[in-house]
Amino acid sequence: MPATDSPAILVARFLRSSGYNETYDAFVTEAGLEPDAGTVGKGDLTLEVLLEEKKAYDFSARFEKLGVEGEDGEQGGWGSGGPEKAEVVTTLPSRSNILCAAVFETEEGGSTLLVSTADRRLHALDATTSVLRDSMSGLQDSPILSTLVYMGKYLLTASMSGQLLLSDLAGHTIERRRDHLKYIVRVAMLEDDSHGLLLATAGWDCKVVLYKPRLSREEGGEDTFMLGDPIATIILPTKPEAMVLTLHPETSQPIVLLTRTDSNLIYFYSAESTPRLLGKQNLAPHSNAWVAFTPSAIALSPTDPTLLAVGTSSVPHMKLLIVRLLFPPYNQPMLPTRSLAAEPQDTQSSQARRELALASREAAAIQIHCTTMAPQTAYSTPAVAWRPDGSGVWVNGDDGVVRGVEVRSGKVVRVLGGGHEEGSKVRCIWAGVVGGREVLVSGGFDQRLIVWRTDGNEVA
Template identity: 35%
Template sequence: MPSRDNIHVIVARYLRDNAYNSTLEAFKEELGLEDDMIPIPSDHSMTLESIIEQKRLYDLAMGIQELDIKADTQNQWVVPSPTFKSVLPDQLSNILFVSVANLSMPTSIDDPSAGTSVRPCILVTEADRSLRIFDFYTFDPLKVYTHLHSSPILTLEVLDENTIMTGGMDGRLVVSKPATGEITAEQKDHFKYLVKIAISKDQKYVATVGYDKKVHVYTIERSETEPPKFNKIGSLSFPTNPEAAAFTYQDGDDEIPKLVISRRDSTFLYYYKLQPNLIEFARHNLNPESNSWVSFCAMDIALDPTEQKYLGVATSSIPHMRFMMLESGNDAILKNSFTRAPQDAYSTSRITWRPEGSGIWCNGDDGLIRGVEVSTGAVVAELKHHQGKVKAIYAGKVDGKEVVVTGGFDKTVAVWEVEKR
């Protein structure tokens, strides 16, 4: 049976929904379509109207970009940016998540009694449920853990050099030590995939996002002698799966952050206060024109790394991802640009800010990593290596130098740097 987004199905739905019955019968006979092959469209199905509207918005965005590029000469894409590529030599499976962090790891791989040292490491999670840790400079494999979760790990956050948190398809939130793999704490509040872990900048609050249509929010108690302890503030339930979450600070309140959440089949961002309990206090529409033919959601939300007040948003728009930027807590959309990154209804859109905030990197189903200049919304850089979908992307600094790490369904991990190794 053809997919919902098959062009013949889209045309047939259009003919049926507009009562062009004789034309529809001729079309079905010509192509051999049956009635059960022409389903009722869901909210995220493509239609002829949505395709035309997306094309109109794309042309409009391209025109605005050209004007912006001519008018804006400040705050442009900082150069040099990472362009030199190295590839991890190990044989891997499909890559689900990548990150880079300073971790306390054994100084000798072969000697269990050896001491530890803090060094930059690459963390990789794979479809075989493993977490692999590599030395950033030598690419030596330091540790491989397969016991942390009973199914693949979808998301990971580093609390400090001795503590990492992982979330998996088993719905568990697991805290472990990277040097030994010892599990020190865990929560099992989701009964389906745990797809996102969000941590406040002061590391006092954690939110977990699950495909059981739930978001759970906790405070973390940590000490030098005791394992981390999670205290649940509350839980949120949604009519569709939540996709992304981030902690933000507004109105000069640096004590208690706010939580912003997106969900499937909704163009809104939902804002919640954390104390004394979870209360929604605002929702902002990413599609203020409320055009019924445009249906998307925010698939990823990232707070800017410098001023900590701008939200970068990657949308589920088909056939190309859109990048939006807005000030947290404000309805005004500051940037709305097409990234040209192809995707479909099953893609996982991801963005990550450059460390100095001049741009973002985004993934795509064609294997390219695209760099978007925030001041103009224009695509100004491309990193070419992967064959097929790029699932994971990280950007940050190692010893003061900018790096990008990417992983895909071609079972490779690429490391991009500003200087050749």
């Protein structure tokens, strides 16, 4: 018996439901189907449903917002070069799924590639040569999901158990914090001359915890770096998906940008002892669906702090948005609705016009809205990483391929295959400059760590 969504079954259902009985009998006999193959049950796929879904897909595809090309149709922005040569790292002492990978500068001036794996190990490699420097197996009590290095010598690791650990690069524990119940999925840090150091952690216990770490220097002694107790906690109705810290462009105050599960919005919070929700920005302002997608991964442009790359949960392929951030006023309390303050003489139509004007402004802030063709499911973990010059964005996928999207045109201009196993999940990516050259790092559930290098000129 063919599958319930096979072409033969769909044709049989169409013939029977349309009353073509003689044609149906002849078709069933010739196709070798059961006599009741054309019976349509609740939820069964039919030709009519298939056509409606195709129309809906074509309709949504027309709303993709792409950039402009250069003169004479030539693509601009990405330029030549970029990492393309795959180097499979073979120096890891164990094989396990790669969970996160990132490069940090060390106190000695070199670069260290930190890689966490599902077997609870944290590996430190020379970012230039991929030589293994250290492999720590007992650093955390569960797999590490996010890492940070401060001042080239202080290591912060966040685990699936909800523990935040401060240690040195050799793995010697300085401080342990357990202010989350489970899954710290994001750790972000911001240092500013006016406001000092700010640290934020986002966990699947629906909390964002803010810290003001303290660094004290004693004359003739070693520096002392401590996290201390949290200064504030933001309680969310759903779990956070992505988070970054930045400064408000008008007041230079620290701002927490975060996205949540089952929400199209970017949320702007103040980073005070009593955090305030300053405002929201809708990434699907004209959608009539309750939730069109979840912004699952966000990253600020390295050349423009008001430009945000957003990787979405859209299926079957990830959609990428390049969004101009609409920072709300810092000292003005957020209104209870998305509309402006209602006045007594307001009518329903005037309020609707203001809502439409706001939606149009939010739509205009979306510079690029494109399909990356990176396959993913509802269980995928989207990841995005900017090229160092801000000309493009790398995205992961569930097919073992990393894709490069040009920011100017919104087109996929690089497809990096051959490093990861075909059809495997690329879990994490990092992009930056190592040793004066542009580098891309990717880790996957094929237990491979790939360093993509370029033979081009050094980055200025």
